[in-house]
Amino acid sequence: xxxxxxxxxxxxxxxxxxxxxxxxxxxxxxxxxxxxxxxxxxxxxxxxxxxxxxxxxxxxxxxxxxxxxxxxxxxxxxxxxxxxxxxxxxxxxxxxxxxxxxxxxxxxxxxxxxxx
Amino acid sequence: xxxxxxxxxxxxxxxxxxxxxxxxxxxxxxxxxxxxxxxxxxxxxxxxxxxxxxxxxxxxxxxxxxxxxxxxxxxxxxxxxxxxxxxxxxxxxxxxxxxxxxxxxxxxxxxxxxxxx
Numbered sequence: 001x002x003x004x005x006x007x008x009x010x011x012x013x014x015x016x017x018x019x020x021x022x023x024x025x026x027x028x029x030x031x032x033x034x035x036x037x038x039x040x041x042x043x044x045x046x047x048x049x050x051x052x053x054x055x056x057x058x059x060x061x062x063x064x065x066x067x068x069x070x071x072x073x074x075x076x077x078x079x080x081x082x083x084x085x086x087x088x089x090x091x092x093x094x095x096x097x098x099x100x101x102x103x104x105x106x107x108x109x110x111x112x113x114x115x116x
Numbered sequence: 117x118x119x120x121x122x123x124x125x126x127x128x129x130x131x132x133x134x135x136x137x138x139x140x141x142x143x144x145x146x147x148x149x150x151x152x153x154x155x156x157x158x159x160x161x162x163x164x165x166x167x168x169x170x171x172x173x174x175x176x177x178x179x180x181x182x183x184x185x186x187x188x189x190x191x192x193x194x195x196x197x198x199x200x201x202x203x204x205x206x207x208x209x210x211x212x213x214x215x216x217x218x219x220x221x222x223x224x225x226x227x228x229x230x231x232x233x
Contacts, residue, residue: 044224101147101149101171101172102147104159106159108158
């Protein structure tokens with residue numbers, strides 16, 4: 001069975017500093033990888049995905065993620081955090097098989113707090 | 117274009133009752149998935165429907181059921197509600213499902229927050 005781990009429940013960072021949210025996964029094969037963000041009382045918003053190719057993926061709002069196959073990691077990064085980036089971030093995986101459909105397996109989430 | 121619409125946004129039920137939640141996907145999207153979000157268990161997959169057929173089902177008891185209509189709108193039902201069913205129920209839609217479409221992005225609605233007393 002697949003699993004996704006986000007080892008940090010919360011990440012605190014000062015505005016303007018780099019932000020990193022960690023994600024590791026345990027899945028057979030090479031999954032699709034996703035990052036979503038959730039603001040209070042809202043659904044999840046898509047940030048970026050890894051399909052294949054370049055290990056550095058660029059996404060929305062200045063976010064990027066680095067895929068590392070050997071470490072089975074997909075860490076989310078932003079060079080300069082904004083107060084408005086404060087939210088709950090989720091890493092997710094999806095198997096590359098037809099039978100998996102659109103089923104996403106999510107990590108437990110990491111709360112990001114960016115202080116002015 | 118309009119996003120994924122979920123109704124109702126908030127509802128309160130008592131134990132033993134049943135509830136039906138509705139989801140209208142983005143126009144043209146044929147896949148609808150449902151997730152349960154709780155503080156303790158996080159985000160868990162409930163089921164996915166594509167072209168009115170259930171494609172996948174998560175590890176939930178039979179009290180949780182769903183369906184999809186010909187216009188791709190979906191409903192989920194929870195019968196004999198328990199306190200532990202209190203959660204945010206999220207619906208997500210996508211153009212396709214599985215295989216080469218597996219990289220399709222899910223677009224989520226704002227959710228229906230269910231409180232069971």
